[in-house]
Amino acid sequence: MYGRMDLLTIYECLCDKTRLRILNLLRQGPLCVCHIQEILDEPQVKISKHLGYLKTHGLVAVKSEANWRIYRLVAKPSQVLEANLACLQDCAGEDKIFRRDSEKLILLRRDLDGDAPACCAKPQPVKITKY
Amino acid sequence: MYGRMDLLTIYECLCDKTRLRILNLLRQGPLCVCHIQEILDEPQVKISKHLGYLKTHGLVAVKSEANWRIYRLVAKPSQVLEANLACLQDCAGEDKIFRRDSEKLILLRRDLDGDAPACCAKPQPVKITKY
DNA sequence: TAACAACATTCCTCTTGTAGTATATACGGC
DNA sequence: GCCGTATATACTACAAGAGGAATGTTGTTA
Numbered sequence: 001m002y003g004r005m006d007l008l009t010i011y012e013c014l015c016d017k018t019r020l021r022i023l024n025l026l027r028q029g030p031l032c033v034c035h036i037q038e039i040l041d042e043p044q045v046k047i048s049k050h051l052g053y054l055k056t057h058g059l060v061a062v063k064s065e066a067n068w069r070i071y072r073l074v075a076k077p078s079q080v081l082e083a084n085l086a087c088l089q090d091c092a093g094e095d096k097i098f099r100r101d102s103e104k105l106i107l108l109r110r111d112l113d114g115d116a117p118a119c120c121a122k123p124q125p126v127k128i129t130k131y
Numbered sequence: 132m133y134g135r136m137d138l139l140t141i142y143e144c145l146c147d148k149t150r151l152r153i154l155n156l157l158r159q160g161p162l163c164v165c166h167i168q169e170i171l172d173e174p175q176v177k178i179s180k181h182l183g184y185l186k187t188h189g190l191v192a193v194k195s196e197a198n199w200r201i202y203r204l205v206a207k208p209s210q211v212l213e214a215n216l217a218c219l220q221d222c223a224g225e226d227k228i229f230r231r232d233s234e235k236l237i238l239l240r241r242d243l244d245g246d247a248p249a250c251c252a253k254p255q256p257v258k259i260t261k262y
Numbered sequence: 263t264a265a266c267a268a269c270a271t272t273c274c275t276c277t278t279g280t281a282g283t284a285t286a287t288a289c290g291g292c
Numbered sequence: 293g294c295c296g297t298a299t300a301t302a303c304t305a306c307a308a309g310a311g312g313a314a315t316g317t318t319g320t321t322a
């Protein structure tokens with residue numbers, strides 16, 4: 001749908017707070033919508049639309065699983081995208097809200113440990129690439 | 132004017148093609164408006180407004196020199212800004228238009244070598260920080 | 263001081279993006 | 293087949309950003 005996966009497209013995806021928070025989470029592994037929604041504490045429609053935006057522009061991919069939709073970062077990001085996601089990951093550590101989101105994610109995983117429903121299958125963390 | 136120099140502000144600055152091209156040039160040293168305008172081959176008002184935007188948001192600084200206005204990247208960028216500018220610099224190499232701009236800048240400097248008017252004082256290149 | 267050159271700013275229009283409400287779809291359990 | 297849960301889409305209203313034409317400003321030169 002979008003041929004161009006250039007720098008500008010990437011920055012356009014990155015210039016919304018909600019999308020940054022989502023990407024910060026997905027950087028740590030796949031997640032279903034409801035968990036993203038819970039961590040960000042934002043309306044469902046808002047999360048859903050931003051996920052749609054990211055998908056349309058080629059930053060994330062989805063798969064269906066039973067009643068849920070599992071989002072993740074694209075499997076083989078371009079070099080440019082990978083560089084920017086790594087940079088985002090580095091920078092997010094500086095910001096309170098991103099750190100809080102990440103902590104919430106850890107807690108959520110801990111709570112689910114053991115008896116997780118399908119949507120909550122413990123996601124494997126992606127490797128931390130120091131850019 | 133802007134207290135926040137956070138990630139989002141930076142990405143907002145980066146999500147316009149013209150601003151990206153300007154930053155790509157300034158990364159290689161200070162420049163007056165007329166040279167940026169010449170290299171980008173865009174209307175004066177357009178260049179001027181985007182420079183104003185970048186200044187308002189704390190990415191660039193200006194000084195007056197005779198009839199000219201010399202723009203440069205801010206002297207002490209935050210760690211986050213520095214990371215993103217370095218990332219941009221790396222990524223810009225992948226894109227035709229950024230490379231062409233950089234080549235034009237080199238030619239322009241070569242032409243000016245020797246008898247440059249004040250606005251064209253040979254800018255010293257900033258150090259290339261491999262992020 | 264008049265004319266000019268380099269920039270900035272104002273005003274206007276157009277487009278894009280965002281948020282919210284309400285509604286639709288898809289799937290699993292009963 | 294009906295209902296609840298999870299998620300997406302349509303529609304609308306609103307705000308911000310971008311581009312261009314015209315005009316303003318500042319400093320230089322004649």
